[in-house]
Amino acid sequence: MQQLAIFGGTFDPVHWGHLLIAETALHQVPVEQIIWVPSLNPPHKQAVAFQHRLEMLKLATKDNPAFTVSLIEVNTPETSYAINTLIDLAADYPNTHWYWIVGLDTFQTLPRWHRRHELTQMCDWLIAPRLLGGENIAQSELICKQVEHQLRNQSIIIDWQLLHIPLVGVSSSLIRQLIRERQSIRYLVAEPVRVYIAAHNLYAK
């Protein structure tokens, strides 16, 4: 049975934090591919046009043969729920053991995800620690255990592990903010992504 990991996100834009997370997953668990899934219509966010986010994702990931960008959510004209994405991907990749990669902030929302009882049984969870308010990696583990407990109260048992990455303060919102303030984003995103953003004048006021 092959092992694959899904990394879903808005990627508005993709940054070095995302790339570090995917690379770490690739080496920490025996997955052959990371399937990056840009959300067409994220349930909870406004974002620039899908085409721009997709192009930037392709530019950032093209050098790594173990990274694939999936257009699976393009077939979902309504809200992109994770359960639909996983069902559709499982049809394309039968006989697969699945992992789902999330940052700690996103993982905290899992107890409210659409059809979570089914989704949580279909994959294991790889969680990237993230600075949410001054905590350290040990506290990230505690937060994960709290989420696990909340899910158990809903009769949901999940299989999860923390990814061994250093805490990375970079976020897409930080990058958008820096651009609005006309500051440099060099070294926060892959260089072809920085060039693309400048060429298309993205995120400026």
Ligand SMILES: Nc1ncnc2c1ncn2[C@@H]1O[C@H](COP(=O)(O)OP(=O)(O)OP(=O)(O)O)[C@@H](O)[C@H]1O
């Ligand atoms: N620096 C980071 N550390 C850990 N996880 C991260 C980091 N950046 C993004 N993620 C995770 O990657 C996934 C996709 O993130 P997304 O594309 O929304 O980027 P973001 O930086 O969180 O965006 P925004 O700042 O607009 O909320 C989410 O699960 C998010 O938690």
Ligand SMILES: O=C(O)c1ccc[n+]([C@@H]2O[C@H](COP(=O)([O-])O)[C@@H](O)[C@H]2O)c1
């Ligand atoms: O399915 C859901 O109910 C759901 C609710 C919130 C987030 N998600 C997924 O979480 C991933 C990260 O989302 P985002 O927009 O925070 O980058 C992305 O793959 C979303 O589809 C999924």
